[in-house]
Amino acid sequence: MGQSEQEPPPPSDPRLPPGQRTQRGWPALHYGPVPRFKPLTWDFQVFGATASAEKHRWDFAGFNTLPRATVRADFHCVTKFSILGSEWTGVSASVVLERVPPAPGVTHVMVWAEYGYSANLRLADFADPATLFATHRNGEPLTAEHGFPVRLVVPHLYAWKGPKWVRAVEYMRADRRGFWEERGYHNLADPWSEQRFSYQEEPGDGPLR
Numbered sequence: 001m002g003q004s005e006q007e008p009p010p011p012s013d014p015r016l017p018p019g020q021r022t023q024r025g026w027p028a029l030h031y032g033p034v035p036r037f038k039p040l041t042w043d044f045q046v047f048g049a050t051a052s053a054e055k056h057r058w059d060f061a062g063f064n065t066l067p068r069a070t071v072r073a074d075f076h077c078v079t080k081f082s083i084l085g086s087e088w089t090g091v092s093a094s095v096v097l098e099r100v101p102p103a104p105g106v107t108h109v110m111v112w113a114e115y116g117y118s119a120n121l122r123l124a125d126f127a128d129p130a131t132l133f134a135t136h137r138n139g140e141p142l143t144a145e146h147g148f149p150v151r152l153v154v155p156h157l158y159a160w161k162g163p164k165w166v167r168a169v170e171y172m173r174a175d176r177r178g179f180w181e182e183r184g185y186h187n188l189a190d191p192w193s194e195q196r197f198s199y200q201e202e203p204g205d206g207p208l209r
């Protein structure tokens, strides 16, 4: 058989952004130790520029009464692995925005996790209907290493924009870099345009550093 009669390579999965490959299983990736969940002191705060100018706080029982949603989504780590087609269940970011409205002029949010991990998002990315504070993946509660009791999932951005062990959302009237965004990752993190590193930023993509 000549070269030309060989099977063509399989087309790559259209769900894979450029430079990504699929990964079986689910590796856990984070900076620092896995925090221990303390149900009595755990809370989920919304602070900063709220419409009421008050900080809002749900305890664990209160957070668990919020309406829930399920989203099927892919997960893209900037280190080039992707996990396709997970089913995430939890509380939509839009529910948080509805229950604790931001003040006029809020343009960005910072999502805060245990130990000071943070990720900044444009308000529109946070308000995306698929952005979810996930408590479950594929019907199972998150394990400690994957963010129990709650992590953010922002399916249309690289996964570092989704803090595990979330504790707070800060409403902001200006953009500010989060944990990895201060350490050389791209402020916007769109995997489809491979916004991996801050040196790729165009004017206007992020605050001056």
Ligand SMILES: Nc1nc2c(c(=O)[nH]1)N[C@H]1C(S)=C(S)[C@@H](COP(=O)(O)O)O[C@H]1N2
Pocket: 026, 027, 028, 029, 030, 031, 032, 076, 077, 078, 113, 114, 117, 145, 146, 147, 159, 160, 161, 162, 163, 164, 165
């Ligand atoms: N709190 C916290 N959340 C985090 C991180 C972290 O270091 N700390 N790493 C992020 C990165 S870079 C990725 S790829 C995903 C990995 O999620 P996983 O461990 O559930 O696969 O978590 C994100 N959320």
Ligand SMILES: [Mo]
Pocket: 029, 077, 078, 079, 159, 160
């Ligand atoms: Mo990552």
